[in-house]
Amino acid sequence: MNKVVLITGASSGIGLHTAKLFQTKNWKVAATMRAPEKAEELQRIVDVECFRLDVTDVDSIRSAIATTLEKFGRIDAVVNNAGYGLIGPFEAASQEQIEKQFETNVFGLMNVCREIIPIFRQQKSGHIVNVASVGGRMAFPFYSLYHATKWAVEGFSESLQYELTPFNIHVKIIEPGPIKTDFYARSQDITSKEGLTAYDAYTSRAMQNMQKAGEEAPDGTVVAQTIYDSVNDGSTKLRYGVNTKGILKLRRLLPESVFFSIIRKIILR
Numbered sequence: 001m002n003k004v005v006l007i008t009g010a011s012s013g014i015g016l017h018t019a020k021l022f023q024t025k026n027w028k029v030a031a032t033m034r035a036p037e038k039a040e041e042l043q044r045i046v047d048v049e050c051f052r053l054d055v056t057d058v059d060s061i062r063s064a065i066a067t068t069l070e071k072f073g074r075i076d077a078v079v080n081n082a083g084y085g086l087i088g089p090f091e092a093a094s095q096e097q098i099e100k101q102f103e104t105n106v107f108g109l110m111n112v113c114r115e116i117i118p119i120f121r122q123q124k125s126g127h128i129v130n131v132a133s134v135g136g137r138m139a140f141p142f143y144s145l146y147h148a149t150k151w152a153v154e155g156f157s158e159s160l161q162y163e164l165t166p167f168n169i170h171v172k173i174i175e176p177g178p179i180k181t182d183f184y185a186r187s188q189d190i191t192s193k194e195g196l197t198a199y200d201a202y203t204s205r206a207m208q209n210m211q212k213a214g215e216e217a218p219d220g221t222v223v224a225q226t227i228y229d230s231v232n233d234g235s236t237k238l239r240y241g242v243n244t245k246g247i248l249k250l251r252r253l254l255p256e257s258v259f260f261s262i263i264r265k266i267i268l269r
Contacts, residue, residue: 002026002027002028002047002072003027003028003074003076003077004027004028004029004030004068004072004073004074004075004076004077005022005027005028005029005030005075005076005077005078005079005231006030006032006064006065006068006075006077006078006079006116007019007022007029007030007031007032007078007079007081008032008033008053008055008078008079008080008081008082008108008112009032009033009055009081009082009083010031010032010033010039010042010050010081011031011033011034011035011036011038011039012181013179013181013220014081014131014176014179014181014220014223014224014227015031015033015079015081015082016031016041016042016220017219017220017221017223017224018079018081018220018223018224018227018228019031019042019045019048020042020045020048020224021221021224021225021227021228022228023045023046023047023048025228026047027047027076028047028048028049028072029045029047029048029049030049030051030064030067030068030071030072030075031048031049031050031051032050032051032052032053032064033050033052033053033082034052034053034054035052036050036051036052049067049068049071049072051063051064051067051068052064053082055080055082055104055108055109055111055112056103056104056107056108056111058111058115061111061112061115062115065115065116065119069119074123075116075119075120075126076125076126076127076231077126077127077128077129077231078112078113078116078126078127078128078129079129079131079227080109080112080113080128080129080130080131081131082104082108082109083104083105083131084100084101084104084105084188084189085143085146085188085189086098086100086101086145086146086188086189086190086191087142087143087146087188087189087190087191087207088142088190088191088192088199088203089142089191089196089199089203090144090145090191091193091196091199092191092192092193092196092199093145093191094191094193097145097189097191098145100189101145101146101148101149102145102148102149102152104149105146105149105150105152105153106149106152106153106156109130109153109156110156113128113130113160116128117164117169120164120167120169121164121167121169124167124168125168125169126168126169126170127169127170127171127172127230127231128157128160128164128169128170128171128172129172129174129227129230129231130153130156130157130171130172130173130174131174131176131223131227132150132153132154132157132173132174132175133146133150133175133176134175134176134177134241134244134247134248135147135150136150136151136153136154136173136175137151137154137175137248137251138247138248138251138263140206140210140263140267141202141206141263141264141267141268142203142206142207153173154173157171157172157173157238158173158238161238165236170236171238172227172230172231172237172238172239172240173238173239173240174223174226174227174230174240174242175239175240175241175242175244175248176223176241176242176243176244177217177241177242177243177244177245177247178213178214178216178217178243179214179217179218179219179220179222179223179242179243180214180215180216180217180218180219180220181214181219181220202268205267205268205269206267206268209266209267209268209269210267217243218243222242222243223242226240226242250262
């Protein structure tokens with residue numbers, strides 16, 4: 001029997017790579033996104049169906065899940081990949097931007113989990129894969145709100161796995177480091193406030209170095225492979241790092257003052 005995966009944010013980047021990889025492994029794929037009519041590449045692939053799903057719209061989540069069940073008969077894994085990145089000085093962020101950051105990365109992910117858990121619990125199996133970030137366990141300058149959401153995903157997922165283990169539902173956290181995707185263009189928003197220029201020189205240096213890290217990074221295929229492995233390795237492992245370059249180990253081992261000094265030198269050099 002073919003297994004079925006539902007992926008959010010599958011129109012590009014990590015989500016697109018993940019959809020294509022699962023299909024090559026003989027999974028049926030529900031590739032979801034806000035505008036499925038634009039997913040021309042995925043629409044041409046056998047065993048991939050594109051459905052509308054906006055994680056901030058609960059009705060669209062319920063509809064996508066129901067349509068997936070109608071089309072494929074079951075769902076074995078959900079990959080919460082949809083995301084939005086708000087960067088820049090916190091002082092310059094609007095209330096609307098702050099709310100959008102949390103509505104997408106935290107509340108949207110929780111919306112999907114809340115709708116899929118009863119289905120997994122009834123069938124006594126399932127995998128929930130939450131794409132967090134290396135930035136869910138450490139922080140960089142000018143990503144304060146993005147980090148806040150990814151730290152929230154980490155804590156939510158860690159607690160959730162205790163609740164769901166008795167029902168044979170596995171929770172996995174994927175923690176990518178720099179990955180070359182269009183996240184740095186399509187999915188990012190930059191804070192700005194009229195008349196606020198105090199951060200300009202500081203922000204410019206940091207953004208150039210962060211952008212360079214993304215440009216030199218591997219593409220989303222490495223994350224897709226890790227997502228696939230997390231669903232199929234048969235383990236109770238919770239966290240999976242991707243291209244972290246040992247930075248989380250340094251975070252654990254070094255005194256905070258030393259670690260913070262290293263980050264400042266890397267980002268603000």
